[in-house]
Amino acid sequence: MSDSPKPQLPPSSQGRNSLVSRPELEAVTEKWFEIMVRVQPHHTDYGGVVWHGTYLTWLETARVECLRSIGVDFADLVKLGCDLPVVSLALRYHRAIRLGQTAVIKVQMQEIQKVRLEWQNQIVCLETGELCVTGKITLVAIDPAKGKIMRRLPPVVQENLLKLRQ
Secondary structure: OOOOOOOOOOOOOOOOOEOEOOHHHOOEOOOOEEEEEEOOHHHEOOOOEEOHHHHHHHHHHHHHHHHHHOOOOHHHHHHOOOEOOEEEEEEEEOOOOEOOOEEEEEEEEEEEEOOEEEEEEEEEEOOOOOEEEEEEEEEEOEEOOOOEEOOOOOHHHHHHHHHHHO
Protein backbone atom coordinates (compact mmCIF):
# COMPACT_ATOMS: atom_id res chain seq x y z
CA MET A 1 0.00 0.00 0.00
CA SER A 2 3.00 2.29 -0.19
CA ASP A 3 1.82 3.33 -3.66
CA SER A 4 -1.32 4.94 -2.23
CA PRO A 5 -1.52 8.69 -2.76
CA LYS A 6 -0.35 11.08 -0.08
CA PRO A 7 -3.19 12.81 1.78
CA GLN A 8 -3.95 16.36 0.72
CA LEU A 9 -4.82 18.07 3.99
CA PRO A 10 -5.68 21.75 4.27
CA PRO A 11 -3.13 23.75 6.23
CA SER A 12 -4.08 24.56 9.81
CA SER A 13 -3.49 27.96 11.37
CA GLN A 14 -0.26 26.60 12.86
CA GLY A 15 1.03 25.25 9.56
CA ARG A 16 0.56 21.64 10.58
CA ASN A 17 -2.27 19.24 11.36
CA SER A 18 -3.08 20.10 14.96
CA LEU A 19 -4.95 17.35 16.77
CA VAL A 20 -6.33 19.45 19.59
CA SER A 21 -6.67 23.11 20.44
CA ARG A 22 -5.40 22.88 24.05
CA PRO A 23 -1.60 23.31 24.15
CA GLU A 24 -1.05 20.48 26.64
CA LEU A 25 -2.85 18.11 24.28
CA GLU A 26 -1.49 19.46 21.01
CA ALA A 27 -0.42 16.82 18.56
CA VAL A 28 0.45 16.34 14.92
CA THR A 29 -1.26 13.52 13.10
CA GLU A 30 0.43 11.80 10.20
CA LYS A 31 -0.77 8.22 10.51
CA TRP A 32 -3.91 6.95 8.86
CA PHE A 33 -6.03 4.22 10.41
CA GLU A 34 -6.97 1.68 7.72
CA ILE A 35 -9.44 -1.13 7.29
CA MET A 36 -10.13 -3.17 4.16
CA VAL A 37 -13.51 -4.20 2.79
CA ARG A 38 -14.18 -6.57 -0.10
CA VAL A 39 -17.10 -5.20 -2.12
CA GLN A 40 -20.12 -7.49 -1.75
CA PRO A 41 -23.35 -7.48 -3.81
CA HIS A 42 -25.26 -5.63 -1.07
CA HIS A 43 -22.76 -2.74 -1.32
CA THR A 44 -23.57 -2.09 -4.98
CA ASP A 45 -26.25 -0.87 -7.32
CA TYR A 46 -27.61 -3.06 -10.12
CA GLY A 47 -24.59 -2.25 -12.28
CA GLY A 48 -22.11 -3.64 -9.74
CA VAL A 49 -20.84 -0.17 -8.75
CA VAL A 50 -20.58 0.67 -5.05
CA TRP A 51 -23.64 2.71 -4.05
CA HIS A 52 -22.66 6.17 -2.75
CA GLY A 53 -24.28 5.59 0.68
CA THR A 54 -22.11 2.51 1.23
CA TYR A 55 -19.03 4.73 1.43
CA LEU A 56 -20.57 6.54 4.41
CA THR A 57 -21.12 3.24 6.22
CA TRP A 58 -17.52 2.23 5.58
CA LEU A 59 -16.21 5.57 6.87
CA GLU A 60 -18.32 5.26 10.03
CA THR A 61 -17.00 1.74 10.60
CA ALA A 62 -13.40 2.92 10.15
CA ARG A 63 -13.87 5.85 12.60
CA VAL A 64 -15.47 3.61 15.22
CA GLU A 65 -12.68 1.04 14.83
CA CYS A 66 -10.00 3.73 14.97
CA LEU A 67 -11.42 5.04 18.25
CA ARG A 68 -11.77 1.48 19.60
CA SER A 69 -8.11 0.81 18.75
CA ILE A 70 -7.06 3.60 21.14
CA GLY A 71 -9.44 2.57 23.92
CA VAL A 72 -12.53 4.63 23.11
CA ASP A 73 -15.41 2.16 22.73
CA PHE A 74 -18.64 3.73 21.45
CA ALA A 75 -20.83 1.72 23.83
CA ASP A 76 -18.73 2.95 26.76
CA LEU A 77 -18.88 6.49 25.40
CA VAL A 78 -22.68 6.39 25.46
CA LYS A 79 -22.58 5.03 29.04
CA LEU A 80 -20.47 8.08 29.95
CA GLY A 81 -23.27 10.28 28.60
CA CYS A 82 -21.48 11.28 25.41
CA ASP A 83 -22.46 10.73 21.79
CA LEU A 84 -20.59 11.85 18.66
CA PRO A 85 -23.06 12.56 15.85
CA VAL A 86 -21.95 13.76 12.43
CA VAL A 87 -22.67 17.49 12.03
CA SER A 88 -20.82 18.16 8.79
CA LEU A 89 -20.02 15.92 5.87
CA ALA A 90 -18.26 16.65 2.59
CA LEU A 91 -17.25 13.83 0.26
CA ARG A 92 -15.82 13.89 -3.24
CA TYR A 93 -16.23 10.86 -5.46
CA HIS A 94 -13.27 10.49 -7.83
CA ARG A 95 -13.64 6.93 -9.16
CA ALA A 96 -16.05 4.06 -8.74
CA ILE A 97 -15.22 0.88 -6.89
CA ARG A 98 -16.84 -2.27 -8.25
CA LEU A 99 -18.17 -5.59 -7.08
CA GLY A 100 -15.35 -7.96 -6.08
CA GLN A 101 -12.73 -5.24 -5.62
CA THR A 102 -11.21 -4.37 -2.26
CA ALA A 103 -11.62 -0.91 -0.75
CA VAL A 104 -9.02 0.44 1.66
CA ILE A 105 -10.83 2.79 4.03
CA LYS A 106 -8.48 5.36 5.58
CA VAL A 107 -9.41 7.77 8.37
CA GLN A 108 -7.33 10.26 10.27
CA MET A 109 -8.38 12.57 13.08
CA GLN A 110 -7.14 15.90 11.90
CA GLU A 111 -8.12 18.26 14.69
CA ILE A 112 -10.09 18.63 17.89
CA GLN A 113 -11.51 22.02 18.81
CA LYS A 114 -13.09 21.66 22.26
CA VAL A 115 -15.81 19.06 21.48
CA ARG A 116 -15.57 19.21 17.66
CA LEU A 117 -13.62 16.35 16.06
CA GLU A 118 -12.58 16.70 12.43
CA TRP A 119 -11.69 13.61 10.41
CA GLN A 120 -9.99 13.35 7.03
CA ASN A 121 -11.05 10.38 4.91
CA GLN A 122 -9.80 8.49 1.87
CA ILE A 123 -11.01 5.39 0.12
CA VAL A 124 -8.59 3.71 -2.25
CA CYS A 125 -9.16 0.73 -4.54
CA LEU A 126 -6.56 -1.87 -3.55
CA GLU A 127 -6.42 -3.50 -6.98
CA THR A 128 -5.89 -0.31 -8.98
CA GLY A 129 -4.30 1.91 -6.33
CA GLU A 130 -6.65 4.69 -7.42
CA LEU A 131 -7.99 7.24 -4.98
CA CYS A 132 -11.78 6.83 -5.20
CA VAL A 133 -13.26 9.00 -2.43
CA THR A 134 -11.92 11.83 -0.28
CA GLY A 135 -13.66 13.84 2.35
CA LYS A 136 -13.95 15.56 5.66
CA ILE A 137 -16.40 14.60 8.41
CA THR A 138 -16.98 16.60 11.58
CA LEU A 139 -18.42 15.15 14.78
CA VAL A 140 -19.57 17.04 17.87
CA ALA A 141 -19.87 15.62 21.38
CA ILE A 142 -23.39 15.85 22.75
CA ASP A 143 -25.10 14.76 25.94
CA PRO A 144 -27.83 12.44 24.60
CA ALA A 145 -29.95 12.74 27.75
CA LYS A 146 -30.11 16.53 27.47
CA GLY A 147 -29.78 16.75 23.70
CA LYS A 148 -27.21 19.51 24.10
CA ILE A 149 -23.63 20.03 22.99
CA MET A 150 -21.18 19.19 25.77
CA ARG A 151 -18.77 21.79 27.13
CA ARG A 152 -15.83 19.34 27.06
CA LEU A 153 -15.02 15.76 26.18
CA PRO A 154 -14.92 13.28 29.08
CA PRO A 155 -11.36 13.22 30.53
CA VAL A 156 -10.84 9.54 29.69
CA VAL A 157 -11.68 10.29 26.04
CA GLN A 158 -9.27 13.24 25.96
CA GLU A 159 -6.50 11.04 27.39
CA ASN A 160 -7.11 8.28 24.85
CA LEU A 161 -7.15 10.73 21.93
CA LEU A 162 -3.51 11.53 22.70
CA LYS A 163 -2.70 8.02 21.43
CA LEU A 164 -3.53 9.16 17.90
CA ARG A 165 -0.34 11.19 17.77
CA GLN A 166 1.96 8.22 18.39
